[in-house]
Amino acid sequence: MSLRVEKGEFVSIMGASGSGKSTLLNILGILDGYDSGTYYFGESLIRDLSEADAAHYRNRLIGFVFQSFHLLNFKTALENVALPLYYQGVPRRQRNEIAAEYLGRVGLSARADHLPMQLSGGERQRVAVARSLVTKPQLLLADEPTGALDSKTSDELMALFRHINQEGLTIILVTHERDVAELTDRTIFMKDGRTAAA
Amino acid sequence: MFDADAFAEVWSTLTRHKLRTLLTAFSVAWGVFMLIILLGAGRGLENGASDGFRGDALNVVWINTGTTALPYAGQNPGRKIKLDNSDYIALAGRPGLEYVSGLLDLSGSFMVRYGTRRSAFAVHGTFPEHKYLENQTLRQGRMLNDGDLVERRKVAIIGPLVAEVLFGKQPVIGEYIQIRGSNFRVVGVYEDVFGNEDDQRQIFVPLSTVQLLNGSSAELTGMGVTIANSDMEVGKSLVKTMQEMFAEHHRYSKDDTRAVHFFNNLEFYAKISRMFVWIRAFIWLVGIGTLLAGIVGVSNIMLISVKERTQEIGIRKAIGATPAAIVRMIVAESLLITALAGYLGLAAGIGAISLANGFLPPMKGLRDPSVNFEVALGATVLIVIAGTLAGLFPARRAASTHPITALRNE
Numbered sequence: 001m002s003l004r005v006e007k008g009e010f011v012s013i014m015g016a017s018g019s020g021k022s023t024l025l026n027i028l029g030i031l032d033g034y035d036s037g038t039y040y041f042g043e044s045l046i047r048d049l050s051e052a053d054a055a056h057y058r059n060r061l062i063g064f065v066f067q068s069f070h071l072l073n074f075k076t077a078l079e080n081v082a083l084p085l086y087y088q089g090v091p092r093r094q095r096n097e098i099a100a101e102y103l104g105r106v107g108l109s110a111r112a113d114h115l116p117m118q119l120s121g122g123e124r125q126r127v128a129v130a131r132s133l134v135t136k137p138q139l140l141l142a143d144e145p146t147g148a149l150d151s152k153t154s155d156e157l158m159a160l161f162r163h164i165n166q167e168g169l170t171i172i173l174v175t176h177e178r179d180v181a182e183l184t185d186r187t188i189f190m191k192d193g194r195t196a197a198a
Numbered sequence: 199m200f201d202a203d204a205f206a207e208v209w210s211t212l213t214r215h216k217l218r219t220l221l222t223a224f225s226v227a228w229g230v231f232m233l234i235i236l237l238g239a240g241r242g243l244e245n246g247a248s249d250g251f252r253g254d255a256l257n258v259v260w261i262n263t264g265t266t267a268l269p270y271a272g273q274n275p276g277r278k279i280k281l282d283n284s285d286y287i288a289l290a291g292r293p294g295l296e297y298v299s300g301l302l303d304l305s306g307s308f309m310v311r312y313g314t315r316r317s318a319f320a321v322h323g324t325f326p327e328h329k330y331l332e333n334q335t336l337r338q339g340r341m342l343n344d345g346d347l348v349e350r351r352k353v354a355i356i357g358p359l360v361a362e363v364l365f366g367k368q369p370v371i372g373e374y375i376q377i378r379g380s381n382f383r384v385v386g387v388y389e390d391v392f393g394n395e396d397d398q399r400q401i402f403v404p405l406s407t408v409q410l411l412n413g414s415s416a417e418l419t420g421m422g423v424t425i426a427n428s429d430m431e432v433g434k435s436l437v438k439t440m441q442e443m444f445a446e447h448h449r450y451s452k453d454d455t456r457a458v459h460f461f462n463n464l465e466f467y468a469k470i471s472r473m474f475v476w477i478r479a480f481i482w483l484v485g486i487g488t489l490l491a492g493i494v495g496v497s498n499i500m501l502i503s504v505k506e507r508t509q510e511i512g513i514r515k516a517i518g519a520t521p522a523a524i525v526r527m528i529v530a531e532s533l534l535i536t537a538l539a540g541y542l543g544l545a546a547g548i549g550a551i552s553l554a555n556g557f558l559p560p561m562k563g564l565r566d567p568s569v570n571f572e573v574a575l576g577a578t579v580l581i582v583i584a585g586t587l588a589g590l591f592p593a594r595r596a597a598s599t600h601p602i603t604a605l606r607n608e
Contacts, residue, residue, distance in 0.1 A: 031516060031601050052520040059518020070513045070605060074214040086207065087518040131517065 001194045005172060007138075010165040012173045012181040015190035021174050022143065024190065028172060029062055029141045030054045042138070059087055063132025067144035069124045071116040071131075077103060077123075078112040081131045088135065102130040106160060122153030129160060133169075140164065142173040146180050158183045208530045215503070222499045223539035226581070229492030230540045233485030233577060234547025234569055238554075240481045242567030244474050249565055251467050252392035257296070257428060258331045259437055260461040261421040261444075267456040271449060279448050279457045281418040288443065289423060294436050296424040297327040302408050303419045304378065310401065311376040312364040319360055321377055321401045323408030331422040332390060332397065339371045339386030346404040354382040359398040361387050377401070380411060430468060437462050486580070493536070493584040500532050500592040511596050512604025521597035528596050532589025533582065540581030544574060 003024075005011050015021045026032035027039060030046055031054075039046045041061065049057065058064075071080045078099050085095035103112055106126040116124050125145060132140055142161070146154035158180060165171050173184060181187045189196045212219045266277045286300040304321040326342040328334075334341075337358065346353050354375060361370050374381040382403060390397045409415050423440075425433045437460050442452055450457040504511070511524060519527075551567050 026602055029516075031605075052522065055515060055518050055520040055523075058516060064516050066605070070509070070516070072510055072513060074211070079210075083514070084517040087514075087520070087523060092206065135518070 001190075003188065003195060005170060007170055008165070008168055010161070010171045010173075010185045012175055012184040012187045013190060014174075014176060014178070014181050014187055015196075016176075019190040020193035021190045023193070025141055025143055025172070025174050028139075029064060030057050055087075059084060059135060061138050063135065063137040063140045065125070065128050065132050065140065065142040065145045067147040069116070069121075069128045069148070071124060071127060073116050076113050076115055077108060077119065077127045080116070080127055081134050084131060084135045099130070099134055102134045103127070105133070106130045120153075121149050122156060125149060125153075125157055126160065129157070129164075133164065138170065140169055140171045142171065144174055144176070146175065146177060151179075154180065204526065204530060205534075208527065208534055211527075212531060212534060218499060218503060219535060222496050222535050223542070225495035226489075226492040226536050226539040226585075227543035227546065229485075229489035230543030230577060230581060231547045231550075232488045233482075234544060234574075235550060236481045236485045237573055238547070238551040238567040238569050239564075240478055241569065242564045243477070245565040245567075247470055247474065249392050250394075251463065251470075252333060253390065253394060253397055254463055255331055255333055255424050256464055256467055257425045257433065258463045259423050259425060259433075259440075260459075260463070261423070261440070262459045262461070263419060264456045264459050266450045266454055268451040268454040270451040270454070273449075277450070277457075279450060281421060281448075281458070283416040283418065285418060285421060285444070285447070288447065289421065289440070294426055294432070296426040297330045298423045299325040299327040299331055299421065300405055300418045301328070301420040301422065302405055302412070302417060304408060304411075305419075308378050310360075310364070312373065315364050317360075317363050319357075319399055319401050320396075321403060321408075323405035324402050325405055328402060328422065329388065331424060333392065334388040334390050337387040337389040339384070341386055341388065342402060342404060347406050350406045350410050351404060352380060352382045352407055353385045353403065355386040355388055355402045356384055357398045357400045358387060358389060359395070360401055363399075375401075377403070378411065425464070428464070430464060433462060433464050437465075489580065489584065493588045496532055496536055496585065497588040497591055500528060500589055501595070503531075504528060504592045504596040507596075508599060508604045511599055512601050512606075515599075515601040516605060524597040525590075525593040528593030529586055529589035532592075533585040536581050536585030536588060540578065540585070544577060548574065 013021045013024065023032070027034050030049065033048065041057070046057070064070075071077075072083070075083070078096060081102055082095040082099035085098060090098070100109065100112060103109055106129055108123060108126055108130065111119060111123060111127075116127070119127065125148075129145075140161075145161075146157055149157060154177075161171055161173070162183070171184075173180070175181055261281070263279055263281055266273075266275050266279065269275050281300075283300070286298065289295060290298045292298070302323040304323070307318065309316040310319050310321070322328075324342065325347065326344060329341055339355075342353070342355055345351070354377070356364075356370070356375075364375060365373070370384050370387055373384050375384060376382075388402075405418075409417070425436055427433065427436075441455075441458070441460055444458045445452045445454065448457065511519075514524065514527075515521075548569055551569060554567060
């Protein structure tokens with residue numbers, strides 16, 4: 001398959017279970033390697049990276065939003081958002097300031113000291129979005145981000161994504177909900193590991 | 199390279215899993231506690247044992263009469279060998295020897311009386327030099343002197359327990375006690391700080407006086423000498439020379455060790471010291487074994503913890519934690535638990551030992567159980583190394599987990 005996503009695009013990937021969309025997202029997110037072909041991130045060829053290099057790329061270039069949020073339950077919203085900065089070696093005070101700023105952007109300043117369990121699903125996902133943005137990545141990857149949310153909060157989340165996209169961030173989103181896919185600029189359909197016509 | 203930030207990160211993880219942290223910490227603290235207690239008790243035993251030696255001069259050799267065990271020059275074994283003044287004369291002034299004393303025990307059963315009070319005590323005729331052999335010091339009055347011996351005075355030096363039993367709180371010096379019907383004037387009370395209870399209840403009188411009471415005999419029941427040179431080999435060869443001298447003089451086989459008994463205190467001391475080296479090694483072995491069990495416990499629990507936190511580790515990796523960062527995190531957790539718990543165990547152990555020192559009644563063979571600073575430091579270093587090792591194995595497993603697998607783990 002061949003796929004090119006331009007800087008600043010807001011793209012969705014759709015497909016049945018087992019169509020390979022998650023595998024594609026993992027490769028794009030440098031969570032997984034690939035056997036053949038090439039993957040360019042901007043100018044850089046992403047291939048056979050060491051674990052440390054892959055971690056470095058994930059940290060600096062890519063933000064992740066997952067279906068089940070994947071927040072650390074024993075850390076507050078603020079600490080969760082600040083965590084990627086910890087792995088960049090940003091000092092505690094500074095990273096908490098930055099994290100607070102990003103929590104503000106997703107409208108959760110008041111919830112900064114809450115643990116994930118004390119937050120609603122929509123709030124948790126917004127914390128996850130704030131965490132994915134805190135390192136100022138060049139690409140946001142969202143794996144079924146609305147999968148665990150009701151339609152109202154889904155809409156709110158998609159509006160947030162749209163807003164972020166308008167600030168210039170490239171977003172690739174995997175979903176199996178047509179409503180969600182329609183809120184993106186372009187939808188790529190996948191079947192048996194290949195892109196398919198709509 | 200202490201990193202306050204990393205510490206805070208680790209600390210927050212540990213405090214959020216209180217029970218697990220507590221259980222892990224306990225096993226390590228217990229291991230260290232046991233190690234310290236064992237080492238302290240071992241030191242106490244060692245002190246106690248060396249006190250036993252301080253009752254006598256370390257370089258003393260006791261010579262006692264015995265019975266031949268080997269035939270010699272046509273004579274059957276079973277012959278009693280008797281020592282007498284000629285043996286004393288042979289050894290007195292001999293090069294290599296420091297003090298020489300002869301001993302004649304007053305045998306038979308009799309009571310020592312003072313007024314209406316009476317009790318049985320061991321009475322020995324000795325030379326003034328005897329006090330050096332038994333490490334006796336003077337409490338009051340005076341010790342035996344050469345004049346007592348020459349003039350065959352009926353004077354006695356009594357032990358602290360004798361004074362207590364016969365005199366209670368009354369004055370002792372100048373009083374007369376009755377030994378086998380003869381009156382002896384008490385001229386001194388000795389002190390034998392490190393001696394056992396028997397050492398406190400002896401009565402010493404001039405040897406010549408006892409020999410006179412025995413019917414002008416020249417008999418000795420034993421002798422004691424101290425060796426001038428503290429070197430073990432010198433002492434051994436000197437004892438061998440004396441053994442050969444005695445064998446020739448009393449006509450028994452040179453290989454017969456039972457005809458006359460030679461007890462070389464220094465040699466015995468060296469034997470006991472060697473034994474304590476082994477005991478110490480054994481204690482370390484047991485203590486480190488206990489500690490090791492604690493460390494394996496930590497490693498085990500960290501392994502479970504890592505398994506339990508697979509998803510957490512996946513998340514951390516997804517947002518940019520390098521494998522090295524994961525290893526550092528787990529090792530730091532392990533290290534923090536072991537170091538803190540180890541320190542607590544160390545403090546508790548040292549506390550328990552000083553408590554025992556303060557409250558336990560004095561016991562024979564045990565004195566001042568203690569742990570010195572170097573040992574405590576060594577144990578601490580051991581804990582830190584062990585903590586690192588305990589964390590390393592689970593940490594490497596955690597670091598090698600693939601982020602996708604980890605994230606899928608719900």
